[in-house]
Amino acid sequence: MRIAYLHSGSVPSIYANGVHVMRMCDAFADAGHHIELYAVPGAARTDDLHVYYGTRNRFPVHAVPLLTASTFGPLLRAQRVRRRIRRGPMPDILYGRDPYALLAAAGAAPVVYETHLLWPDRAVRGVERLLFRHRALTRVVFVTQALAEDYLAHFPQLRARTDVELVTASDGADPVPPTGPVAALPGRPDAxxxxxxxxxxxxxxxxxxxxxxxxxxxxxxxxxxxxxxxxxxxxxxxxxxxxxxxxxxxxxxxxxxxxxxxxxxxxxxxxxxxxxxxxxxxxxxxxxxxxxxxxxxxxxxxxxxxxxxxxxxxxxxxxxxxxxxxxxxxxxxxxxxxxxxxxxxxxxxxxxxxxxxYTWRARVDRVLPDRTLAATTGQP
Structure with a gap:
């Protein structure tokens, strides 16, 4: 399945949201999906984005800059993301943490919106309200159950939409081998x-x-x-x-x-x-x-x-x-x-x-249930 991951943050960066997004894209690729990431170009210095994050897979990353810091910046960038996506091939799923870009591109494919906080910005909440009414929305992924409960309290229309799945999926990590290089730390060797x-x-x-x-x-x-x-x-x-x-x-x-x-x-x-x-x-x-x-x-x-x-x-x-x-x-x-x-x-x-x-690979299965894959790919 072709998945377009729409992210409002930057990669590479020193921030955790960039790590989360790259780990999820890596896990989508592990699951056999064709994943393409749309993100803001990062300021961190690196010659190779995939080496910087240590991904197992090399998937396309499209840099779509935020050209202005004004209120209209995210809206203008969202339109640019939509145009890039429509150049094709068209995705089967629009997935991501950018409500602006997901709303702008929603006509292209079913939408899965993932959120990690209840946004304090009223403009973002307004965009979320529009997204939560859109017929293309198929599910909303919350990073904790506490966040899911707060979203339902603030957006009662989500509870009323029986056609939208609400999924709680914690963050995760990749399994690691039992042995490997150990950092030579400063300090006392016996401490x-x-x-x-x-x-x-x-x-x-x-x-x-x-x-x-x-x-x-x-x-x-x-x-x-x-x-x-x-x-x-x-x-x-x-x-x-x-x-x-x-x-x-x-x-x-x-x-x-x-x-x-x-x-x-x-x-x-x-x-x-x-x-x-x-x-x-x-x-x-x-x-x-x-x-x-x-x-x-x-x-x-x-x-x-x-x-x-x-x-x-x-x-x-x-x-x-x-x-x-x-x-x-x-x-x-x-x-x-x-x-x-x-x-x-x-x-x-x-x-x-x-x-x-709590592996990233298990998380992919949670946020994209089998019935959704069947509906979007036409498989039984």
Missing amino acids: LRVGYVGHLYPGRGTDIILGLAARLPDADFHLVGGTDQDRSHWQGRNSRPNVFFHGHHPPAALPPYYRAFDIVLAPYQTTVGCAGGFGDISRWVSPMKLFEYMAYGKAIIASDLPVLREVLADGVNCLLRAPADTAGWAAAIEHLGADVSARQALGDTARHQLNTR
Whole structure:
């Protein structure tokens, strides 16, 4: 089946939405579909987009720039995307996270809209209302059940449309081999290695990690990711010799870091910022880092937020602690640091759950059910 993936963000970029989109396109290709991505050209430097993200498949990526930052910018870009698509061959499905482009191109094929947050922008919500009324819409994919519930509360017309499927599909990760290169981390070779991978936006818990480093001087803390500006901000507030900021690395370069960590952290707070610094996504967040932690069989300590309990279970595949309880987080690290078998048990369960429930390939099957494939391809 031919799928056009319409994305309003940029690739390559340092942001998680680019990773998500490239991973999903890769999984669509793994499933045997012909996938083409339409995205904003990125500012990140790379000679090869697929090498940067570490994809297994090489699929076409069409760069359609946003020519103006005004309110009309997304509308004008959407029209350009539609024209590019109509040059053919025509897709069987329009899939994506760009409501503007999906609405503009909706006459070309059935539409699947995926959303990761309840947009605070009134203009975007207006476009979504039009999309939710369009006869081409076949399903809406929500990244968490909490987000699905909020969308139904804000857009009651979705509940009334019996011809539109509403699907909840968490983020995911690819299974990884049990062995591979391990990063040579700075610090003490015999110290417990506590890792964090992700951005350093407000609400991501960087201050909690620095507080943990002060409480646990015998452990080394490694933070991988963040913009140059955010990293400089937190480095300027750190005086601990057991904290190491590794900066942003291409997604394809992260596996050695995951393998090097003994324990990994996801200290999301009760208010969580996202790319661009706007909004609060704490109620709906589905962090890819959690699933990547699971894929590598790491012992996870995460914030006890209702949305994370859609995937995580305390004492089963992780340890959950109150977001701001630094003492509780420190005690959890000390417990896992002293009990290798407990770390192994949590990591093994997490890896098994990832491999059986949360792979990108499994997610493709969830967002494109068999009955839809049959309807769009004419197969029985």
